[in-house]
Amino acid sequence: MKNMLITYSNRVLSLFLLCTFCYITILANDDVIYEEKDYRTSHWSLGVQGGLSFLDGDISQHEKELITFFSNPDLEWNVGVYGEYSINPLVGLGLEYRYTRMGQTNTAMQSGGDMHELTPYASISLNKLLTMSARQFKWNLLFKLGMGLGYYQISTESLNGTVAEKVTYGDLKGISLMLPLGFGYEYNVSENWAIGAYYDYRYSLAADLLDAKMAGTSNDGLHEVTVGVRYKFKAKKYPHNKNISWRLYRNKQLMRDVAEGDADELQMAALRLGAIKKDTLYIMESHKDTLYMVSNNYIKEEVVPQMQYSVYFATGKSDLQSSGLIDIAHVAEEMIENENLVVHVHPYYDRSGSKEFNLKLGRERAERVKYELIYVWGIDASRIKTYEAKVLLTKDDKIHYQPFRRCDLILEDTAKEKE
Template sequence: MKSNLFKSLPLALAGLFAGTAAMAQEPATPTSTFRTWSIGVNAGALTPLSPLGGRNDFSNNKTSFGYGLYVKKQFTNYFSLRLDGTMGKLKGDNSEPFESGVVNTSTVSAFDTKLNYAASLNAVVNMFNIDMFRKEDALQLYTSVGAGLAGYKPTITTAAGTSAYAGGKTISELIIPVGVGAKFKVSDGINIDLGWTINFVDGDNLDGLYKNGNNDKYNYAYAGLEFALGKGKQLAFHNPVAATYDEALAAKNTANALKSDLDAQKAENAKLRSEMADLLKDTDGDGVADKLDKCPGTPAGTVVDGSGCPLVAPKPQVTVITEEDRKVVSEAIKNLEFDLGKATIRSKSYASLNRVAGLLVQKNFSLKLAGHTDNTGSKELNLRLSKERAESVKAYLVSQGANASRIEATGYGMGQPIATNKTAAGRQQNRRVEFTLY
């Protein structure tokens, strides 16, 4: 049977984290200057008791040795998350009556439970700093609550002898640890940690005996050492209230010390403003002071240069292509030849191409190169060959000084013939690279 405590677990944890999140909003010194990671080891007493209500299944609960370790991340001065692990044994028997004097008549006379593991994630809240006027305290009180999983193997003793509960299998149950503790800072990196945790088990089988329908509990009282990792002071022991008070006091003293200097600076600034007023005078409102304005009286709205004179917009350059230019290009087209089936330009074409390159450099023209082929061969081959020939012409012109960004090379393959492909003469005309100036 599940306890109401476990049904309300999501609500309880949500409330806890909401409260600690509110604490996290309080201003504090940046955590990068503090130690925020730590590890701890501890050892102490494990006891199967139920001090917060409910009746124990066994009348005589014994104390056994337990040990544990944890890893903790401190997020603010008040809040941290801690991953705990605990191991040990839990024992009890009916050799004595209950405190009320009632004798336990259960058929199970004793139990011995091996706690293989108890792992939990806990939210830890530092309650308060002992001295609000000290930046760092040596004592810190805290509370914790979390949730986790415990795995254990009970062994029970009856009149028939000792036997393993549940066939000796490890039982896994949800646990909710609730604890309090105190830490004493020995140095910037070491604390003494004293704590007590009540672990609420979501089951009535921790002692190998289902009785009364109550969930079992066990206590862990421990002492240990915590080692703060990194450099600097520990964030958990830092007192932001005292630090803020000291900072405010120091700021006040600094402000008083600087007040006379500030008054003197104000007087000096007033003197400079009166002296600069004449220097910054701008009668025509063009943004240039009169003392630097070479063109006073500029009409309102006129764009001026640094000397106060109107800016003259440069005339746009117009590219004009003459008949002579077209003749140079036409001659290059006529003389352009490639090796058969290749993109290699024959040397007899160099002279006319050199004149085209000179024209592009001199007049900064743009040029479009369009490669074409006849229908001999496949469509894919001709498309690639036409593109390569146009690129070959572009590469040659660029090697002669032409601007590569102003030359466009495109291949069209055999898709745009200007003559019939049924005759050798027609195919010769179709094998071409067209030049277009603009």
């Protein structure tokens, strides 16, 4: 009877693993409608884990043996598979299936059996809560908490003819409410693949029968130490939320918001732009007033060549606006693709305020751009050159337009210079 149960369990396990893999793969590849938009991030991952476990049950209490885990006489094995959707770089939701062998022995009795467990869970990347400024992470420290159901079946028998009064012998099976709590360390071998080591304690909430039915006890649980591998879908095409920081994710969302802006506003802007002459510079801040100015009076056309971006600032401020974050993102992506590129950051100011104030503000704006490139996008500081702020001369000193409050980011290909 026991062999039949084990054979049946193995068949159920194989079928479940196959169905889970197919289902997660379909979900992971179903979201392809936004492939051409560079603000996308990828979310889905699939992983497998396996390792050693022991049951902290009633027949033999193992609290003192947790430190000497690998010398435990009742060590068994477990294997699991999971699919996870990373909502953002900090939080993920997943579904896990785990098969665990269980058994305990003392001088009077022994038990043996297994458990099939299905658990929805939430995971949190703890290291990203503390280091939000980094662009990309090679490792993750994970905290996991879930609640699921476990189907267990065990058989308890006496040894040497000894019969304990408080123990019910024979075959037992049932469903237990399980609470898994654990930590994991994962290292990103590549954009798609990660390897990890994990510890879980899976506490039995609704049943105390994981090794035997014993009167007066209610503290069954499973200690598990495992290793595993995770595959992150589409991570080479779009940055995966498991690999990036919260700040990079935020910038991606800003890019999405601008790209998916209000259609009526964009249509109105297009109508206005159609009525403007070719020598007029058109500048629009998202969800803000549109500003028109004659380019040959204030900014020459040569100032905006290819490989140049401009980041604009509010009066007296060095904070980056949404359009500035997007322009810096474009610069960073080009520098990541081409390691020979360096960027020259030239700050400018208008005639409002004192020269000393404007020079200081210009330095702050250039340093803010540099900080974003280094700590959000991971660009090496040696590839970023900042300069002293300069005033932009105008024909009318009383006019103060936002185009004068800016930093020009000029990309230079050092490889071409060497040629």
